[in-house]
Amino acid sequence: MRDLIVGVASGKVEDTVVLDLDKAEDNYGQADLPVGILPNTGEIAFLQMDGDLSPEEYNLAMEYNFKAAAEIHEIMVDALKRRYEGGEN
Amino acid sequence: MVELVPTLLRQELARLAEDDQRMDGRGQWEGREVSLEVDCLYNAEGSAKVVMGKTIVYAGVKFELRTPWPDRPSQGSLMCGAELRPVAHRKYEPGPPSPQSIELGRVVDRGIRESGCIDMESLCIVPGEKVWGVMIDIHVLSDGGNIFDACGLAAIAALRTAVVPAERFDVGEDYTLKVNGTPIMSSFTRVGGRYIYDPSEEEELGGDERIHITLGDEGHLHSLQKGLRGVFTPAEFAEIFDVAHQRCADLRKLVANQEGN
Numbered sequence: 001m002r003d004l005i006v007g008v009a010s011g012k013v014e015d016t017v018v019l020d021l022d023k024a025e026d027n028y029g030q031a032d033l034p035v036g037i038l039p040n041t042g043e044i045a046f047l048q049m050d051g052d053l054s055p056e057e058y059n060l061a062m063e064y065n066f067k068a069a070a071e072i073h074e075i076m077v078d079a080l081k082r083r084y085e086g087g088e089n
Numbered sequence: 090m091v092e093l094v095p096t097l098l099r100q101e102l103a104r105l106a107e108d109d110q111r112m113d114g115r116g117q118w119e120g121r122e123v124s125l126e127v128d129c130l131y132n133a134e135g136s137a138k139v140v141m142g143k144t145i146v147y148a149g150v151k152f153e154l155r156t157p158w159p160d161r162p163s164q165g166s167l168m169c170g171a172e173l174r175p176v177a178h179r180k181y182e183p184g185p186p187s188p189q190s191i192e193l194g195r196v197v198d199r200g201i202r203e204s205g206c207i208d209m210e211s212l213c214i215v216p217g218e219k220v221w222g223v224m225i226d227i228h229v230l231s232d233g234g235n236i237f238d239a240c241g242l243a244a245i246a247a248l249r250t251a252v253v254p255a256e257r258f259d260v261g262e263d264y265t266l267k268v269n270g271t272p273i274m275s276s277f278t279r280v281g282g283r284y285i286y287d288p289s290e291e292e293e294l295g296g297d298e299r300i301h302i303t304l305g306d307e308g309h310l311h312s313l314q315k316g317l318r319g320v321f322t323p324a325e326f327a328e329i330f331d332v333a334h335q336r337c338a339d340l341r342k343l344v345a346n347q348e349g350n
Binding site: 031033038041042043044045046047048049050051052053054055058062066 | 199202203204205300305307308309310311312313314315319320321322323326330
């Protein structure tokens with residue numbers, strides 16, 4: 001296994017780029033950018049977007065996604081380590 | 090139908106990519122010649138035919154009167170569907186809509202819808218009672234590669250030249266549908282390890298993942314879609330994003346020229 005893929009999404013609500021849209025923000029917001037990121041290589045395996053984003057807003061939304069993916073990746077690695085370090089099962 | 094990908098084709102495409110070449114002699118970011126014709130279907134309220142190399146698609150627009158959705162009483166609706174039949178390519182089978190045709194219809198739909206070029210409120214006749222439903226039908230007659238861009242172009246050209254048949258439905262005089270913008274799609278496929286614009290049939294067969302980018306008049310993104318297996322880096326995306334801006338602007342001019350005729 002080369003990496004742990006992280007699914008994360010950002011978007012735009014009331015002209016502001018935001019991370020992690022809730023249901024209302026997703027339904028009534030201006031854009032939605034979900035991606036699948038491989039944090040070890042920095043590659044993108046899944047990409048979808050709809051709404052309205054300028055190139056600058058896209059770059060900012062992607063920056064948020066990559067930052068969040070790195071954080072979530074750490075939590076995932078940590079959870080796996082805890083599961084197997086203890087030796088139970 | 091499962092398509093066999095000949096190892097020799099992949100090797101040849103990789104060899105060409107190393108020398109910065111393509112099978113048909115095009116440059117990495119060079120598209121095929123595109124011909125666009127509008128008003129080509131007698132029974133449609135708007136129509137367009139696009140030919141890109143061996144790819145041929147038609148799009149037609151029809152209108153219906155319907156009751157609005159209860160949660161959006163003052164808004165009309167937009168529907169966009171694509172058909173991929175055996176006549177287009179031997180890889181398509183007869184029967185119910187395939188995952189490929191559903192994806193194609195949705196990606197074209199999203200680009201147009203999310204650009205906001207159709208003001209749904211302008212399709213309202215009597216709030217809560219009567220609104221226009223706009224239907225875009227896309228038919229691929231020949232798949233010679235990159236049907237996404239061809240379908241996106243045909244759809245927006247058909248829409249921008251559509252006339253609302255109000256007289257026939259007894260709700261006023263006919264008028265040209267108001268479309269505020271020309272969203273255009275640009276598609277890229279990884280072939281021989283690198284991305285190229287406007288893949289041909291062979292390049293799609295021997296290539297890997299694809300990325301579809303729909304841009305509005307101001308260069309804003311309205312839809313992104315990645316298809317098939319494969320990964321890409323942000324740097325690779327930045328490069329094709331730049332190219333997409335130029336190619337979309339070229340195709341937008343083509344639509345504007347047709348409207349003038």
